[in-house]
Amino acid sequence: MLIKRKRGWDIQESQATPESVYFSRRKLLGAGASLAAASFFPERAQAQNAADVPDPTAALYPAKRNDKYKFDGKLTEEKVAANYNNFYEYGTSKYIAKSAQQLQLRPWQIKFDGMVEKEQTVDFDTLMKAVAPSLQERTYRLRCVEAWSAVIPWTGFPMAELVKFAKPLSGAKYIRMETFNNPKMAPEQRPGFLSDGNWPYVEGCTLEEANNELAFMVTGAYGKPGYKQFGAPIRLMMPWKYGFKAIKSIVRVSFTSERPIGYWEQLQRQEYGFWANVNPEFSHPRWSQASERDIGTGERRSTMIFNGYGDYVAGLYKDLKSERLWA
Ligand code: MTE
Numbered sequence: 456m457l458i459k460r461k462r463g464w465d466i467q468e469s470q471a472t473p474e475s476v477y478f479s480r481r482k483l484l485g486a487g488a489s490l491a492a493a494s495f496f497p498e499r500a501q502a503q504n505a506a507d508v509p510d511p512t513a514a515l516y517p518a519k520r521n522d523k524y525k526f527d528g529k530l531t532e533e534k535v536a537a538n539y540n541n542f543y544e545y546g547t548s549k550y551i552a553k554s555a556q557q558l559q560l561r562p563w564q565i566k567f568d569g570m571v572e573k574e575q576t577v578d579f580d581t582l583m584k585a586v587a588p589s590l591q592e593r594t595y596r597l598r599c600v601e602a603w604s605a606v607i608p609w610t611g612f613p614m615a616e617l618v619k620f621a622k623p624l625s626g627a628k629y630i631r632m633e634t635f636n637n638p639k640m641a642p643e644q645r646p647g648f649l650s651d652g653n654w655p656y657v658e659g660c661t662l663e664e665a666n667n668e669l670a671f672m673v674t675g676a677y678g679k680p681g682y683k684q685f686g687a688p689i690r691l692m693m694p695w696k697y698g699f700k701a702i703k704s705i706v707r708v709s710f711t712s713e714r715p716i717g718y719w720e721q722l723q724r725q726e727y728g729f730w731a732n733v734n735p736e737f738s739h740p741r742w743s744q745a746s747e748r749d750i751g752t753g754e755r756r757s758t759m760i761f762n763g764y765g766d767y768v769a770g771l772y773k774d775l776k777s778e779r780l781w782a
Contacts, residue, residue, distance in 0.1 A: 507559075507560065513680060516678055516679050516680050517678035518590045518592050519592065520608075521591040526595060526763075528596065530607075531751030536750070538552050540552060544643055544656065545684075547643075558640055560681055560683070560687055560688050561580075564579070565579060565705060565706055565708060566706065566708070569709035570627035571621050579689060582620065586612040589616050592678065594608045597698050597701065600698065600699055600731070602758075603749075604749050604750065604756075606749070607676055609673045609692055610673065610674055611673040611674050613670065613672070614665045614667075617665070618665050621710065624710070627662055627711065628661060628712050629714055630665050631709045631710075631711055632659065632691065632707065633706055634657075653721060656702055657702070657715065658702035658715075659717060660691075662710070667767065669695065671692045673689065674687070686703020687704065695761040695765070697732075699717075699718075699731065700717070700731050717729065727782065728779045728782040730780045730782070732772065733758060733759070733760065733761055733781075735758035735759065735760065736760075737781035739782070
């Protein structure tokens, strides 16, 4: 995945937003201070595009915070996180925020197929209606395999709710997810670029991982929906795994009995595997994973096993010692 490493993200400590400042900004937003919001969040204008249709889910934001999942460190300032992204459909640099505004979020349909009681294609807004009671905000650290990390308040719902919605059959063991495939709204998504024509981006996990309480379907960030560079309208977050597992802009969710092969796994299996759990002691073939650069503070910090979420997920892997769990 690492095509070239840029160090443009070296940001000074003083630019990071302390958690308390961010959450007091949110209280203000919750009180309906939309004008204030526009000046607090200049990115908001950028996150929208003249061709965008109104978002019927907008009233669900900001969602109620769930503080159960503690994170260490400082929340990454919004303008830093929203301008340092991996979304290869829009280019190989980290600075794809502007180009990602070409993403058209409506209509957006998601197909549920494979080993399910009944295959269905549902509109994203219909899915949102079904899961709205469990919509919440959780702050997770995202740890990229390239050894950078960010601490982001994500809005979304537990992946277990998505599984419930899909009604998988008892033989289903894995979930395979696909990103859209449309060079008209993602010009870099063309044959010969990166994947030799093997778009779309694909990722997968086990059903057991999907049902873990940490697995989260993200529909917004920093208290608002439709954040294109973050993979709107819906992407995955499994914070104990390297970020490439966190597939963006999902249009298909398939239940299977066979382990799916991800986009990067297909390209470079020896470097990017199926499990991809964060482990500081297991180096990437080309660099160490012992530490990471926090893009918010600019500081280097020690990487933690399972990105610090071992209490929740280590049990998932106890009988899988012979697997390549860390790549
Ligand atoms: N999903 C798609 N469809 N395309 C991508 O290029 N990049 C992945 C992941 N999901 C990617 C993707 C990688 S490598 C990382 S580190 C995270 O998204 C980055 O998420 P962020 O940009 O929201 O920080």
